[in-house]
Amino acid sequence: MATEASTSAAGAGAGSWVEGMSADNIKGLVLALSSSIFIGASFIVKKKGLKKAGASGVRAGVGGYSYLYEPLWWAGMITMIVGEVANFAAYAFAPAILVTPLGALSIIISAVLADIMLKEKLHIFGMLGCVLCVVGSTTIVLHAPQERAIESVAEVWDLATEPAFLSYAAIVLAATFVLIYYFIPQYGQTHIMVYIGVCSLVGSLSVMSVKALGIALKLTFSGMNQLIYPQTWLFTIVVVACIVTQMNYLNKALDTFNTAVVSPIYYTMFTSLTILASVIMFKDWDRQNPTQIVTEMCGFVTILSGTFLLHKTKDMVDGTISHSASALCKMLKYIVIIPYLASQVSHQLYLCEYRNTPLKMTMVLKEFLLDPLQKASHSGHQGLLNHFDQHRFYTR
Known part of the structure; x- marks a missing residue:
């Protein structure tokens, strides 16, 4: 009976998975994959x-x-336009949780093609940065909530004109103007985050407007004409203005910096700010539990780590990369050894009769920690204990 129950449960699970991959979902999957290839x-x-x-x-x-x-x-x-159209169409067939993570594939495609076609070397730390960016972005997107049901473009306009999103839009516009008129003239040629910052900030507003326009078109095609509302055309104007600005500064970034670095940084910043804008405008976190929110924050920290790694290692030469890799290996070895040292010191001090004599404890610790890493690497665990025992005479 148990076997039959488990078999039936497995069959039901398989059936539900097959049912989940409907014809529309398959179309959305193919469109999303095509979008990543074209955009990359x-x-x-x-x-x-x-x-x-x-x-x-x-x-x-x-x-x-x-x-x-x-x-x-x-x-x-x-x-790129073909890729964006395919991505837009994918959302009409498949849920966002299936389509959005696949956008990370464009980073890998772009980095590989840049290495092959443009001879822009992607070093080992750049590869690690790409992996971190992809993992972090995918973590955020996979734990993002489902979209809320929208009945009209007027409802989207009401969400966009609430105080929280108006404040976000004002901050984005102010930051964009500061970047364009102050930072770009001084730092545009040396700091990649300046150009990418403009593209990402403006891009978060463009996605919200694109979503509003997409909802309007979807409702119009279903029989509820949204083209008669002025909000539809206002969103259209915002989309055009934002896309023109994005393309202008993205071109400057691509012409100035390494493509293998521009692509992942732009993707991660753009994705992060877009999710933030969506959370504020559509109140996505109101429908999530704390575990999901914390997971999304961990994903964001991972993105920051990958972006930092890419930014700091983009100009490294092979010799520097080898030296840094060696230093990283040594650091990892020390990270493994230090917890062992701490535990042994704590344990031995507890066992020793001089644990209540602060001065003698300080003398022993000073001697013990003079060269602990060398002792750990050459003498092993027993060597550490023997080295510690040699200093018991301080108590006598």
């Missing part, structure tokens, strides 16, 4: 177009727009 490749094609245009005109990184006359750049732009 578009970074490389656009970068090659920017390089070609910069060779015969003013580079985009110093304010030039000669890339607008370069067919290769337009090919990359069209590739």
Whole structure:
């Protein structure tokens, strides 16, 4: 009976999984995968177009727009548009929890193609940074709540005009203007976070507007015309303005910095700020338990770690990478040894008769810790204990 019950339960689980992967879900999965491929490749094609245009005109990184006359750049732009359209369509067929994490694949595709086609070396720490960015972003997205049901574009407008989101939008706009008019003229050519910051901040607003516009179109196609509402057209204007700004400063970032670094940093910052904007506007955390929220925060910390690693190691040469890797291995060895030392010191002090004599305890600890790592690596555990026992004469 137990076997039959377990078999039936397994069959039910398999059946539910099959039922979950409906035809629409499969379409959404294929569209999301296609989107990642197109978007990841578009970074490389656009970068090659920017390089070609910069060779015969003013580079985009110093304010030039000669890339607008370069067919290769337009090919990359069209590739990105196709990817974005595929991503937008994927949300119409599959839930966000299935589609959004797949966007991380564009980072891997872009980094691999940059290494192959642009000869932009991705070092071991860059690879680790990419992994951290992907893991952190995926963790956040996988634990994000489901979208709330929206009945009209007017309802979205009401959410967008609540004090919390208006405050967020004001902060984003203020930060964007400060970056554009103060930081970019001084630090745009040396600090990658300046250009990417503008793209990501503006991008979080563009996604909220794109979602509102998508809801309006979906409701219109279902028979409830939303084009008669002025809010639909206001969201359209915001989408156009934000996308133009994003593309302008993303081009500058791609023309100035390594593509393998731009792609993951842009993805992680853009994703993080978009999730933050969605949490504020749609109150996603109101429908989550503390465990889910904490998991999302851990994912965000992972993203910050990956971004930092990418930023600090992007210009390392092979010799520096080898030296840093060796230092990292030594640090990890010490991290393993130090807890053992702490436990042994604590245990031996407790056993010794001089534990109540602070001066003698200090003398022993000073001698014991003079070279503990060398003792741990050459003499082993027993050597540590013997080294400690040699100092018992201080108590006599």
